[in-house]
Each structure stands twice: as C-alpha cells, then as structure tokens.
Amino acid sequence: MRNDNLTRTYMPRHRALARAAAAYQPAEHASASSALSEALAQYYIKQEPYYRLINDEVELYEAAYSVRMPIMLKGPTGCGKTRFVEYMAWKLGKPLITVACNEDMTASDLVGRYLLDASGTRWQDGPLTVAARHGAICYLDEVVEARQDTTVVIHPLTDARRMLPLEKKGEVVEAHPDFQLVISYNPGYQSLMKDLKQSTKQRFGALDFNYPEHAVEAEIVAYESGVSLEIAKNLVHIGERARNLKGHGLDEGLSTRMLIYAGSLISKGVSPLAACRVALVRPITDDPDMRDALDSAVTTYF
Structure with missing residues (x-):
C-alpha cells in the first residue's frame, strides 16, 4: 500500500515552487527579466561581508534556502544575526x-x-512585495517590534501557498521561486505584549545565535576594529563581565558590536579607558552604581 504520509505536508509547497518557476521562464519574459534585474540591482551585496563561522549555521541555512524554508534568527542584540544574513545573501548570490x-x-x-503624483494615482510596491515579486531574500529585522496585526501579512508567504494578496490593489502576487523570508528577534525582550504569535513562529525554521566563545569573539573584534588580538581579548573579558550582570542591574549585556566600536576608537589613537567609557559604559546604563561597576571592570584590564 502506498504511503504518502511523509510527503503530503510538503507537496503543496513544492507545487507552489514549481508553479512560480513556470511563470518565470527567461525566454518567455525577456523584458520582464530586464526589469527584474534593474529593480534588484541595488540590493545585491557587492563585496563579501566578514563572517566568522561558529557552528553549522551556514550549512543549515543553505539547506533551508534550497527548499525556501522561512527562517527565524534568534539571539541577543549585536551578536551577528544581520551580518549572517548579509553573508548568506552574498554567498548564495x-x-x-x-x-x-x-x-x-x-x-x-x-x-x-497607492501614491499621488503629477500623472495621477499609481501603485508602489512595498519592500516585501518587491522581494516576493522579483525573487529576493526579505529580512525583517527585529520583527517583534512590529505590531501583530502587521506581521500577519507574511502568513500567506510562509506556508504552502507562497503568495502575497494585495487587497488594496486586487492582486495576488505569486512568490518568485528565489524568494525567501528571514526574520530576527531578541528572545530576551519577550513579554506578553511584545512577542510573536504562535501562528507566526510555527511557520519558520529557527537558528539560535549567541555571543561567540572567548577566543572566537576576540578574533572577530580584532579583525573588525583593527586592534591587536591582545587588546581584543581584554575587550572581550570586559564584555563577559558585563554580560554576567544581565538581570542584576543591566537589561542587556555588552554586545560584540559594542566591543568592535570600542576597538575602533582605540585603533584611532583614543586611550582604552576613554574608548571603553564612550563605547561600552555610557551607552548601556545611566545608573551611577552600575557605571562604577563597569568602570572597575575596564580598569582591571586597561
């Protein structure tokens, strides 16, 4: 007896991809292909972004893209989620x-x-529609910041239908076969009023991100900021001390991005103490006691 239990769930998505692919044959749509390349030219990543592989995230993302699975990147602020998406877009072309x-x-x-101009009323696609219509990766950064009644518009694109209804225009956009949706958010900021609905979460695969282990993070800070590896290691030590204070006076620890900022100032001749005050301590807290604690951590290593 034939058993379709393992394929039935995903066959509608496969059919949607095949249907979209059939609608985008270059030989039949030469002019459309020219307009497509013009519309997307500004969105290509021209140079390889620096990204330090941590685990198997690149391999997993490539597998997810091969089946156009929507992907959710979860992790604290400044840990490399956006850089990862940029790197993968460059790598996949x-x-x-x-x-x-x-x-x-x-x-x-x-x-x-719809917009009004000198010629009258015209429709202007939004970024999600441009990506779905022409075949780009659409990255919704910190999607949890958007209202839930806004994020539900992505639902038809993230299931087997792979389509985007434009109700005001009376059009249904079939997602291009190259289209993929990626979202990111920081689970540390979850609350009853600001979190993704389960009906949204369960439409995505998820990759967890966090701050790299010490040696890797120091390598990243040194490469990105231009400081020596020794100074980068000291900055990472400060970052790790601050992260231990999360929930004990700090809402969020020092991100890798902030450590790179401090390193960049140091590489330009700013003293390490002043650079850390400007880039690490002052932005993250206004509490005098917490500032003293962070300043103490800085003086320990500089």
Whole structure:
C-alpha cells in the first residue's frame, strides 16, 4: 500500500515552487527579466561581508534556502544575526532587502500603497512585495517590534501557498521561486505584549545565535576594529563581565558590536579607558552604581 504520509505536508509547497518557476521562464519574459534585474540591482551585496563561522549555521541555512524554508534568527542584540544574513545573501548570490521593523510600521509599509503624483494615482510596491515579486531574500529585522496585526501579512508567504494578496490593489502576487523570508528577534525582550504569535513562529525554521566563545569573539573584534588580538581579548573579558550582570542591574549585556566600536576608537589613537567609557559604559546604563561597576571592570584590564 502506498504511503504518502511523509510527503503530503510538503507537496503543496513544492507545487507552489514549481508553479512560480513556470511563470518565470527567461525566454518567455525577456523584458520582464530586464526589469527584474534593474529593480534588484541595488540590493545585491557587492563585496563579501566578514563572517566568522561558529557552528553549522551556514550549512543549515543553505539547506533551508534550497527548499525556501522561512527562517527565524534568534539571539541577543549585536551578536551577528544581520551580518549572517548579509553573508548568506552574498554567498548564495541573491539580493537582500532589509526592513528595520518598528511599532509604527503598518501592513502598507510592507506590501505597498497607492501614491499621488503629477500623472495621477499609481501603485508602489512595498519592500516585501518587491522581494516576493522579483525573487529576493526579505529580512525583517527585529520583527517583534512590529505590531501583530502587521506581521500577519507574511502568513500567506510562509506556508504552502507562497503568495502575497494585495487587497488594496486586487492582486495576488505569486512568490518568485528565489524568494525567501528571514526574520530576527531578541528572545530576551519577550513579554506578553511584545512577542510573536504562535501562528507566526510555527511557520519558520529557527537558528539560535549567541555571543561567540572567548577566543572566537576576540578574533572577530580584532579583525573588525583593527586592534591587536591582545587588546581584543581584554575587550572581550570586559564584555563577559558585563554580560554576567544581565538581570542584576543591566537589561542587556555588552554586545560584540559594542566591543568592535570600542576597538575602533582605540585603533584611532583614543586611550582604552576613554574608548571603553564612550563605547561600552555610557551607552548601556545611566545608573551611577552600575557605571562604577563597569568602570572597575575596564580598569582591571586597561
């Protein structure tokens, strides 16, 4: 007896990909292909972004992209989620459209709206529609910052349908076969009022990100900022001390990004103590006692 239990769930997605591929034959759509390349030219990553492989995240992402699985990147701020997406877009040779989500963002900001100009009314695609229509990777950064009634517009793109209804325009956009949706958020900021709905989470595969282990993070800080490896290791020590204070006076620890900022100032001739005050201590807290504790950590290593 034939058993389709293992394939039935994913066959609709395969059919959607095949249907979209059939609609995008270059020989039949030469002019459309030219317009496509023009629309996406600005979104290609021209140079290889520096990314230090941590585990098997590159291999897993490539497998997910091969089946166009939507991906969710979870991790603290400044740990490399955005850089990872940029690196993967470059490695795959795909355009990347990034949207910085915020609480004022509406569904129209994502999918598009009608605009008035000298010629009258015209429709302008939003970034999500551009990516779905032309085949880019669409990256919604810190998606949890957007309202839940806004994020639900991604649902038809993240299941077997792979389509985006444009209700105001009366059009349904079939997602291009190269389209993929990627979102990121910081689980440390979850709350009852600010979290992804289960109906959204369960449409994505997920990759966990965190701050790298000491030697790797020091290598990253040294490469990105231009300081010596010894100075980079001291900066990472400070970062690790600060991260131990998360939940004990600090809402968030020092990110790898902040350590790179401090290193960049040091590489430009700023004294380590001043660089750490400007890039590490002052931005993260206004509490006098916490500042004293962080300043003490800085003087321990510099």
